[in-house]
Amino acid sequence: MAKISINIKEGKVAKEADLIIGIDLGTSNSLVAVIKDGKPISIKDKNGKNALVPSIIHFATEQDVLVGNDAKTKLISDPQNTIYSVKRLMGKSYHDIEDFEKYFGYKIIDEDSESLVKVRVKDKFYSPIELSAMILKALKHRIEQSMDQEVSKAVITVPAYFNDAQRQATRDAGKLAGLDVLRIVNEPTAASLAYGIGQEPGISQKIAVYDLGGGTFDISILQIQDGVFEVLSTNGDTFLGGDDIDRAIMDYWIKINNLDPNILKTDKNLSQELRLAAEEVKKQVANTNNSYKKMIKFINCQISPEQMNDLIKPLAEKTIECCKQAMKDAGLQTSDIDHVVMVGGSTRLPIIKEKVGQYFGQKVHDDLNPDEVVALGAAVQADILAGNQKDILLLDITPLSLGIETVGGLMDTIIPRNSKVPSKAGRQYTTSVDGQANLKVAVFQGERDLIQHNRKLGEFILKGIPPMPAGIPKIEIHFILNADGILKVKAKELRSNVETEIEIRSQYGLSEEEMAMMLLDSIEHAQADMNARALLESRNEANAIVHSSAKFLEQNASILSVEEVKMTIAHVEKLKQAIQGDDKDLINKVMDELNEYTSPLAHRALDYNIAESLKGKKLTGE
Numbered sequence: 071m072a073k074i075s076i077n078i079k080e081g082k083v084a085k086e087a088d089l090i091i092g093i094d095l096g097t098s099n100s101l102v103a104v105i106k107d108g109k110p111i112s113i114k115d116k117n118g119k120n121a122l123v124p125s126i127i128h129f130a131t132e133q134d135v136l137v138g139n140d141a142k143t144k145l146i147s148d149p150q151n152t153i154y155s156v157k158r159l160m161g162k163s164y165h166d167i168e169d170f171e172k173y174f175g176y177k178i179i180d181e182d183s184e185s186l187v188k189v190r191v192k193d194k195f196y197s198p199i200e201l202s203a204m205i206l207k208a209l210k211h212r213i214e215q216s217m218d219q220e221v222s223k224a225v226i227t228v229p230a231y232f233n234d235a236q237r238q239a240t241r242d243a244g245k246l247a248g249l250d251v252l253r254i255v256n257e258p259t260a261a262s263l264a265y266g267i268g269q270e271p272g273i274s275q276k277i278a279v280y281d282l283g284g285g286t287f288d289i290s291i292l293q294i295q296d297g298v299f300e301v302l303s304t305n306g307d308t309f310l311g312g313d314d315i316d317r318a319i320m321d322y323w324i325k326i327n328n329l330d331p332n333i334l335k336t337d338k339n340l341s342q343e344l345r346l347a348a349e350e351v352k353k354q355v356a357n358t359n360n361s362y363k364k365m366i367k368f369i370n371c372q373i374s375p376e377q378m379n380d381l382i383k384p385l386a387e388k389t390i391e392c393c394k395q396a397m398k399d400a401g402l403q404t405s406d407i408d409h410v411v412m413v414g415g416s417t418r419l420p421i422i423k424e425k426v427g428q429y430f431g432q433k434v435h436d437d438l439n440p441d442e443v444v445a446l447g448a449a450v451q452a453d454i455l456a457g458n459q460k461d462i463l464l465l466d467i468t469p470l471s472l473g474i475e476t477v478g479g480l481m482d483t484i485i486p487r488n489s490k491v492p493s494k495a496g497r498q499y500t501t502s503v504d505g506q507a508n509l510k511v512a513v514f515q516g517e518r519d520l521i522q523h524n525r526k527l528g529e530f531i532l533k534g535i536p537p538m539p540a541g542i543p544k545i546e547i548h549f550i551l552n553a554d555g556i557l558k559v560k561a562k563e564l565r566s567n568v569e570t571e572i573e574i575r576s577q578y579g580l581s582e583e584e585m586a587m588m589l590l591d592s593i594e595h596a597q598a599d600m601n602a603r604a605l606l607e608s609r610n611e612a613n614a615i616v617h618s619s620a621k622f623l624e625q626n627a628s629i630l631s632v633e634e635v636k637m638t639i640a641h642v643e644k645l646k647q648a649i650q651g652d653d654k655d656l657i658n659k660v661m662d663e664l665n666e667y668t669s670p671l672a673h674r675a676l677d678y679n680i681a682e683s684l685k686g687k688k689l690t691g692e
């Protein structure tokens with residue numbers, strides 16, 4: 071039986087449910103997962119052993135490229151041609167990573183400081199996107215072999231703090247690897263999904279996702295309600311993780327062997343060998359809780375669980391400090407947290423679990439493999455997108471309102487904040503000047519009534535509106551916000567069908583704090599904004615009446631007395647005066663007086679025009 075699925079994004083009904091895969095593209099390790107018999111499973115290597123693919127690429131020659139475990143061994147034998155931690159370079163310019171360049175064992179170059187970084191391998195330059203695509207290709211190949219079927223659609227995860235450039239780079243890498251990336255999902259959101267948290271309708275839950283990987287630490291505080299995930303705060307350290315523990319263990323060995331620490335700098339091969347040994351030892355001691363002893367060349371490599379814990383404690387403390395800050399930013403107490411989810415290989419360390427459990431005052435979720443949980447969650451998300459999970463609609467929300475500038479600098483909201491995304495909305499506008507051929511559409515984000523206080527996202531001009539009197543063109547403005555926060559704005563004049571559209575990244579370059587500031591500002595200035603809006607609206611209305619009165623006089627001079635023309639002009643002049651001032655009530659009063667005076671005249675004109683038209687003449691005096 072063919073499965074039927076509804077694609078929420080496109081509103082299309084698909085007949086055959088596609089296989090959509092979930093990918094965790096990690097700094098240290100990547101992996102791919104898929105739903106099988108209703109359950110997420112990670113895809114293992116040919117021997118059915120390892121699900122993790124080290125995010126490492128080795129170039130023997132331009133054509134001869136290794137990815138994963140095979141490449142990892144080359145870190146020792148051929149470090150210049152072995153690329154790791156590519157994720158740190160995604161969407162970055164040379165300027166962004168200058169301070170960390172020494173961290174990388176390979177050559178990073180910039181063509182000019184503005185552009186994005188490239189990595190030099192022998193005589194060729196590779197962008198982080200191309201390198202990430204190689205890792206993604208290896209994952210795609212792995213699952214195709216394993217499932218014996220072609221795969222082209224994927225969900226890929228990224229850290230919650232990734233900005234738009236980094237998200238776009240990840241998307242591009244997917245495309246380059248031959249994958250249609252249906253959704254970019256935040257890693258903490260995926261981890262929660264893997265545990266099935268947040269899928270019960272009606273209740274609101276707060277979740278702390280603690281992710282200690284190889285080189286990075288992230289803490290994310292999420293709120294989930296009715297399938298809507300909202301990131302309340304994030305914190306962390308982009309240079310803190312399992313690698314630091316490995317380094318601490320190496321340093322410890324150097325110390326107990328009374329060696330000169332410089333030996334690690336001068337003997338790169340020994341250094342790499344010790345590093346890999348330290349990682350192995352760390353895992354063994356953590357898993358077995360037994361001491362370890364081994365000789366590497368002339369170095370006695372031994373450590374007890376107690377000694378290892380002493381090395382890890384300062385690192386654990388640092389992560390707890392980050393957690394405290396994240397909780398503070400989210401405005402929460404630890405008792406508000408409903409679930410603590412452990413992510414990242416380094417959370418296998420018992421002492422880390424213990425410290426995190428202590429801080430949050432509850433048992434942490436650690437039943438799933440912490441280094442697989444993000445990919446498993448990505449597979450769950452993929453399954454939801456494929457329409458296989460009936461009751462779940464997974465959505466994000468837009469944190470700030472989106473709208474356009476209207477006459478007088480007013481913000482006209484089209485998609486209000488907290489709307490679920492993907493989201494679509496539209497509204498009709500018209501021109502304010504006769505014969506107006508071009509219309510500027512300026513797009514803003516924020517909660518304030520005046521656009522000058524909001525953030526401009528972009529603008530474009532709808533050109534070629536055929537000449538029509540003011541108020542006649544029907545211009546439809548459509549906002550389409552997709553699941554990644556990318557906004558498409560379309561403007562179309564319905565009588566002539568001229569149209570233009572642009573694409574805008576609504577979140578680009580905006581930090582959580584800036585967003586919070588914009589919201590606070592809008593609350594603080596609510597009263598003043600309302601007054602300003604009321605004044606502007608009165609002015610706009612009054613201007614329109616000044617305009618229509620002039621037109622009325624011009625078209626109906628023949629049926630008005632000299633006195634009537636004079637009086638109308640006097641009222642209009644008085645209104646023009648009032649518009650110059652800041653008194654909204656005065657503008658409204660003068661406007662009412664003008665309306666009152668001209669209303670009988672307008673009636674007479676109407677009657678006259680009807681009578682004329684019944685005689686077979688034209689409606690207006692053109």
Ligand code: ADP
Nearest residue numbers: 096097098099283284312353356414415416418
């Ligand atoms: P990333 O998200 O950065 O790609 P992972 O989540 O795969 O990284 O975590 C990799 C880190 O986890 C490495 O530092 C690795 O040494 C560490 N790790 C993996 N298994 C264990 C274990 N059993 N005990 C301690 N650390 C572990």
Ligand code: MG
Nearest residue numbers: 096097283414
């Ligand atoms: Mg990770």
